[in-house]
Amino acid sequence: MIITLKRIFRAGWQSFSRDGGIAVATIFILVLAIFLVSTIFLSKDVSQFLIASLQEKADISVYFKEFVLEDDILKIEEKLSQVPGVKNVEYVSGEEAIKRLVEKHPQLIESVQETEGMLKLASLNVNVFEANQYQQVVNFLENSNFKDYIDKVDYYERRPVIERIFSLTSLSSKIGISLSIILIITAILVTFNTIRLAILNSIEETKIQRLVGASNWFIRGPFLVQGAISGLIAILITALIFSFICWFLSPKIEFFFAGLNLFNLFFKNFWILLLIQFATGISLGVISSFIAIRKYLRV
Amino acid sequence: MIKSQNITKIYNPQTVALANVSFEIKEGEFVSIVGRSGAGKTTLLKLILVEEKPTKGRIFFEGEELSKLKPGKLPQLRRKIGAVFQDYKLLASKTTYENVAYVLQVIGASDLEIARDVPKVLEIVGLQDRANNFPAELSAGERQRVSIARALIHRPKVILADEPTGNLDPYNALDIIKLLLKIHDMGTTLILATHNKEIVNSLGKRVITLEKGQIIRDEEKGRFIL
Numbered sequence: 001m002i003i004t005l006k007r008i009f010r011a012g013w014q015s016f017s018r019d020g021g022i023a024v025a026t027i028f029i030l031v032l033a034i035f036l037v038s039t040i041f042l043s044k045d046v047s048q049f050l051i052a053s054l055q056e057k058a059d060i061s062v063y064f065k066e067f068v069l070e071d072d073i074l075k076i077e078e079k080l081s082q083v084p085g086v087k088n089v090e091y092v093s094g095e096e097a098i099k100r101l102v103e104k105h106p107q108l109i110e111s112v113q114e115t116e117g118m119l120k121l122a123s124l125n126v127n128v129f130e131a132n133q134y135q136q137v138v139n140f141l142e143n144s145n146f147k148d149y150i151d152k153v154d155y156y157e158r159r160p161v162i163e164r165i166f167s168l169t170s171l172s173s174k175i176g177i178s179l180s181i182i183l184i185i186t187a188i189l190v191t192f193n194t195i196r197l198a199i200l201n202s203i204e205e206t207k208i209q210r211l212v213g214a215s216n217w218f219i220r221g222p223f224l225v226q227g228a229i230s231g232l233i234a235i236l237i238t239a240l241i242f243s244f245i246c247w248f249l250s251p252k253i254e255f256f257f258a259g260l261n262l263f264n265l266f267f268k269n270f271w272i273l274l275l276i277q278f279a280t281g282i283s284l285g286v287i288s289s290f291i292a293i294r295k296y297l298r299v
Numbered sequence: 300m301i302k303s304q305n306i307t308k309i310y311n312p313q314t315v316a317l318a319n320v321s322f323e324i325k326e327g328e329f330v331s332i333v334g335r336s337g338a339g340k341t342t343l344l345k346l347i348l349v350e351e352k353p354t355k356g357r358i359f360f361e362g363e364e365l366s367k368l369k370p371g372k373l374p375q376l377r378r379k380i381g382a383v384f385q386d387y388k389l390l391a392s393k394t395t396y397e398n399v400a401y402v403l404q405v406i407g408a409s410d411l412e413i414a415r416d417v418p419k420v421l422e423i424v425g426l427q428d429r430a431n432n433f434p435a436e437l438s439a440g441e442r443q444r445v446s447i448a449r450a451l452i453h454r455p456k457v458i459l460a461d462e463p464t465g466n467l468d469p470y471n472a473l474d475i476i477k478l479l480l481k482i483h484d485m486g487t488t489l490i491l492a493t494h495n496k497e498i499v500n501s502l503g504k505r506v507i508t509l510e511k512g513q514i515i516r517d518e519e520k521g522r523f524i525l
Contacts, residue, residue: 007404018392208388211348212449213377214405 012225030234033187058165085133131166195288231285306356316342334509340492381450385462396430440471457488499523
C-alpha cells in the first residue's frame with residue numbers, strides 16, 4: 001500500500017515535471033482562478049468600507065433652539081441612540097459646526113462670520129441602518145416631550161439624497177455579489193476545461209497502462225497528484241503576486257479613500273485568505289482532475 | 300490453459316470478426332495464429348486479453364470464464380499475460396527503463412527487484428544502452444524489443460504477440476522471432492498472430508489458420524497454407 005502510494009506520488013511528480021507546457025498552462029489558469037477568488041474575497045471588505053463611508057454621509061441633523069443647554073441635548077442623544085435602527089448619534093456643538101464648515105470650505109470664512117448666529121445652533125447627527133428607519137427617528141422626535149427644544153430636522157430636505165444613496169449602495173452590493181458568482185463559476189469552468197484537455201491528452205497512455213494490468217487508482221492517482229501540485233504552485237505564485245499588488249497599490253488607494261489601507265486589510269485577513277487560496281487551488285486542481293478522469297478515463 | 304468454446308464476435312451485422320471458433324492451448328505451447336488481414340487474428344487475441352467481449356460463446360483462462368470476470372478483477376488477469384503489439388503501445392512519456400519497470404510497479408514488486416530485474420531483461424533484448432531513451436528516440440526494431448522486454452519482465456504465464464514483426468524489416472523481424480523462441484524455451488506459453496509466411500514455416504510449431512473468422516486448419520508442426 002505504502003509502496004503503491006509512493007509510486008503514485010512519484011509518477012504524478014514525474015508527469016508534472018515532464019509535461020512542461022501543459023503544466024505551465026494549468027498553473028496559469030489556476031493562478032487566474034485563485035487570484036479572482038482572492039480579489040472577490042478582499043473586495044468584499046473594501047466595498048463594505050466604501051458603502052459604510054457612503055452611508056455615513058447619508059445622515060440627518062437635528063438642530064436645537066439656541067436656549068437649549070448642552071446637558072439636555074446629551075440626554076436627548078442618549079434617548080435617541082436607544083431608538084431601534086439607530087446606528088450612531090453624534091453631538092455637534094455650535095462652535096464645532098462652524099469649525100467643520102470652515103475646514104471644509106475655507107473660502108466661506110467671510111460669509112460664515114455674516115451668518116454666525118444661525119450656524120451656532122448645536123445639533124445631533126443621526127445615522128441609521130436602513131433608509132426607511134429615518135422616518136421612525138423623525139416620528140420619535142416629533143412625538144417626544146422634548147419636541148419644543150428642536151428647531152429643525154433636515155430629514156425632509158435630505159430625503160431624496162438619502163434614499164438615492166441607500167438604493168445605490170444596495171444595488172452595488174447586489175451587482176457585486178452577482179458578478180462574483182459569475183466570475184467564480186467562470187474560473188471553475190475554465191480550470192476544469194484546461195485540466196480536462198490535459199487529461200484527454202493522456203487517454204492513449206492510460207489505455208496502454210490498463211492493458212499491462214494497472215489498477216484504476218494506479219492510473220488515476222498520478223493525475224490527482226499532478227492536479228494537487230499545480231494547485232500548490234499556483235497558490236504560492238498567487239500569494240506572492242497578491243502581496244506585491246496590495247503593497248504597491250495600498251498608498252495610492254489610501255490617497256483617494258482615507259482610512260482604507262489595502263495592505264493592512266490583506267494582513268488582517270492573511271490566514272483566511274491563504275486558506276481560501278488553498279481551498280480554491282487544491283480543490284480546483286484535484287476536483288477538476290477527479291471529475292475529468294472519472295469521465296474520460298474509464299479504466 | 301486457454302480454451303474457447305464456439306466464440307463469435309460480431310462488431311456489426313456486416314462485420315463478423317469470428318464465427319464459432321473453438322480451440323484449446325495447453326501450457327508451454329507455441330501457437331501461431333495465421334490468416335489474411337481481417338481474418339480475425341487480432342480479435343482473437345483481444346478476447347483473451349479481455350479488450351473485447353465475445354458476442355456468443357465462452358472463453359476460459361486457467362478455468363476462469365473471461366466474459367464473466369468482474370471489472371475489478373481484470374488487472375489481475377492481465378498481469379498473468381504479457382502482450383506484444385504491432386504498434387508497440389509504449390508509454391511515450393516514459394524511458395525504456397521506465398516502460399519495462401512500470402509492469403513490475405503495477406504488480407507491486409519492490410524497488411530492489413525492479414533494480415535487479417529490469418537491467419537483466421534489457422540485456423536479454425539487447426537494449427541495455429538504450430535504457431534512458433524515450434520511445435520516440437528508438438528505431439522500430441528497438442521499440443518492439445522494449446515491448447517484448449515489458450511483456451516478459453514479470454514472467455507471465457502466457458505472451459500474446461500480435462503481428463510483432465509487422466512494422467519491421469526482415470533482419471529485425473528475425474531477431475524478434477529468435478527472441479520469442481528464447482522466451483518460449485524458458486517455459487512461457489506463446490501465442491503469435493502473424494501473416495508472415497516465412498516465419499511461420501521456419502518455426503515448425505502448431506499453426507491455427509483462420510479465414511473469414513473461422514478456423515480452417517489446426518495442425519501440430521503446421522505450415523502457412525492459404
